[in-house]
Amino acid sequence: MDTVQNICPRCGGEGKQVPLKTVKHVVQAELQDSVCSNTYYLCMTPDCGTGYFCNSEQHDIAWSYFKRPVWFKTGADPIVACYCKNIKATEVVETVKSTDLRTVKEIMHHLRGEVGSHCEITNPQGSCCSSFFQEVIDGASAELSDSSGSCCDCNC
DSSP, X not given: OOOOTTBOTTTOOBEEEEXXXXXXXXXXXXXXXXXXXXXXXXXXXXXXXXXXXXXXXXXXXXXXXXXXXXXXSTTOSSOEEETTTTEEHHHHHHHHHHSSOXXXXXXXXXXXXXXXXXXXXXXXXXXXXXXXXXXXXXXXXXXXXXXXXXXXXXXX
C-alpha cells in the first residue's frame, strides 16, 4: 500500500509542503543533520505533536524540537505572530489596544522599526505570516469595539 505523501503518519491529518531550507532553519541545531533531502510537510493538526514529516523517508520531527513554537499547535507558548521579527501575538494585541495602528506594516514598524522579510526560513510554514498577524489585529480590534459599546445591552 502506497503512503500518501502529505498525510501525517501520526494523526492522519493533512500536511502543508514546506521548502527544505525552512525545515533546516526551523529545527534545533542538533537535529539539522538528520533532515533528509526529500520533501517535508508541516502537520496542520493543532493537537498532533508532529511538526514536520517526510513520508518517503519515514521521518518525522516533533514540533517541540523547533526553535520556536508553532502558533497553531495546542500548547504553543508564546504564540508568535511574526517569526522574522519575533513578534508575539500578545505584543500585537497590546499595540492595537494602546495605539491607533491597525495594519501589519504599521505594527511591525512600531514594534521593531522595520518590516520582516525572512518568512521562508523563519516561519515553520515557509511562507508569509501576514494573514495570521492580521487575524490577531482583527481579533484585538473586535475586542476593543465590543468593550467600547454602551453601558448596557440596550443599544442606546
